[in-house]
Amino acid sequence: MAVGGTRPGGRTARVRTAVLNAAGDALVEHGFDRLDLADVARRAEVGKTTVYRRWGTVTGLVADLLADMAEQSLPRTDNGSLIEDLRANARLVQRTLVDQRQGALFRAVIVAATCDSRAAEALHHFYAVRIAEWTPCVEQAIQRAELPPGTDPAEVIRAVSAPLYYRLLLSGDPIDDATAERAAQAAAAAARAGVYTTAGDSR
Structure with a gap:
């Protein structure tokens, strides 16, 4: 996910920034x-x-790099409709993955x-944070009756990015x-059709 924003000052922060960039x-x-x-x-x-004292291992450094990416991730936009929110999510993922540095x-x-395992744990945490940031747009769509009750917000958000990561x-x-537009449209259509509802909760 695209990153932005500013970092706090101080020598410790500058060292961390330099090391993580490197x-x-x-x-x-x-x-x-x-x-x-x-x-x-x-x-x-x-x-x-x-570097050895603060991060200890290569895995520790990669874990902190992911944590930093999560800290710097651009916030979710709120566009007022499900499809526009999912489009924004898809475009954010798409821009990140095609970026020469971020994609690599x-x-x-x-x-x-x-x-x-530690790198996997850090990666799972990174995506859990990103998904949690975007699930409110699905929850709001349920409240607006755009989606059936019982829709799993996290599954809808995962469905948007999955084709892009594939x-x-x-x-x-x-x-x-x-591709980003198709991913958003497909996730929205499936969600409206009740594909992502919890068993027994759709009406």
């Missing part, structure tokens, strides 16, 4: 398997002992999560504006 660069260039704390320290122009960074982090990680097909 870690992101190294991940994009070399991937998780070749990520090295000493190389990150050199790129960030900080002492190796600082997500690939590297996801690869790391497949072989490292293209990023598996098919390699373009992740363009039309």
